[in-house]
Amino acid sequence: MAYDQLKKDVWRANRNLVEAGLVVHTWGNVSGANRDAGVMAIKPSGVDYDDIRPEDVVVVSLETGAAVEGQLRPSSDTPTHLLLYQKFESVGGVVHTHSTYATSWAQACREIPCLGTTHADHLFGPVPLTRQLTTEEIERDYERNTGEVIVERFSAHGLDPMEIPGVLVPSHGAFAWGDSAMVALQHAIILEEVARMAFRTVMLNPSIGELPDALLKKHYMRKHGPDAYYGQRA
Numbered sequence: 001m002a003y004d005q006l007k008k009d010v011w012r013a014n015r016n017l018v019e020a021g022l023v024v025h026t027w028g029n030v031s032g033a034n035r036d037a038g039v040m041a042i043k044p045s046g047v048d049y050d051d052i053r054p055e056d057v058v059v060v061s062l063e064t065g066a067a068v069e070g071q072l073r074p075s076s077d078t079p080t081h082l083l084l085y086q087k088f089e090s091v092g093g094v095v096h097t098h099s100t101y102a103t104s105w106a107q108a109c110r111e112i113p114c115l116g117t118t119h120a121d122h123l124f125g126p127v128p129l130t131r132q133l134t135t136e137e138i139e140r141d142y143e144r145n146t147g148e149v150i151v152e153r154f155s156a157h158g159l160d161p162m163e164i165p166g167v168l169v170p171s172h173g174a175f176a177w178g179d180s181a182m183v184a185l186q187h188a189i190i191l192e193e194v195a196r197m198a199f200r201t202v203m204l205n206p207s208i209g210e211l212p213d214a215l216l217k218k219h220y221m222r223k224h225g226p227d228a229y230y231g232q233r234a
C-alpha cells in the first residue's frame with residue numbers, strides 16, 4: 001500500500017472533524033494531498049464516520065480525479081477538492097463542512113466580517129462569500145463549479161488563499177484549507193469559532209464595524225508575517 005501514511009492522516013483528520021463538533025450526520029469531508037505523488041486522499045462517499053477505517057480512504061489522481069487506490073467511491077464533493085488543489089498550488093489539505101455558525105452566515109449570504117483579533121490572528125480579512133452558481137452551473141458539473149466560484153472569488157479580488165484559508169459558498173456551507181489535512185482541519189475549527197463570535201457580536205451591536213486596520217495587520221503579521229514573533233521558533 002503506497003499511500004498508507006496519507007490515508008491514515010486523512011482518516012484521522014476526518015475523525016477529528018467529527019470530534020470537533022463540525023459534522024452532523026455525514027455532512028462534511030476532509031482530503032489531503034501528496035503533491036510529489038500527484039494524488040489526493042479523501043473520505044469515501046456517504047459512509048458513516050464511525051465506520052470509516054484508514055483503508056477505506058480513497059486515493060485519486062490530482063490531475064484527472066481517476067481512482068488510484070481504494071474500493072469505495074470517493075466523496076461526492078471530490079471535484080471541488082480537486083479543483084482547489086489544481087488552482088491553489090500551496091494547498092495540501094481541504095475541509096468542507098456544514099458547521100452551524102459558518103453555514104448560518106453562508107445561508108444569510110453574508111461574508112464574515114473581521115471584528116476582532118481572534119479572527120485577525122488567523123485570517124487576514126473577512127471570510128469571503130462566493131457568488132451564487134448559475135442554474136447551468138448547478139445542473140452541470142455542480143461540484144466542480146463550486147470550486148470554480150471559490151477560485152473566481154479569490155482571483156477577482158486579489159486574495160491570497162494562504163492568507164485567507166477559508167470561504168463561504170452561499171446557501172451551502174464552508175470550505176477551509178491549509179498546507180496539510182490537519183492544518184485545514186484547524187482552519188475549519190477556527191472558521192466556525194470566528195463565525196460564532198461574529199454572530200453574537202452582530203447580535204449585541206448590529207452597527208459594529210470591522211476592527212481597525214492597524215490591529216488586523218498587527219495580529220496577522222505577528223503570527224504569519226516575515227518578521228513573525230508569536231510562539232516559539234521552529
Ligand SMILES: [Zn+2]
Pocket residue numbers: 096097098172173
Ligand atoms: Zn456541502
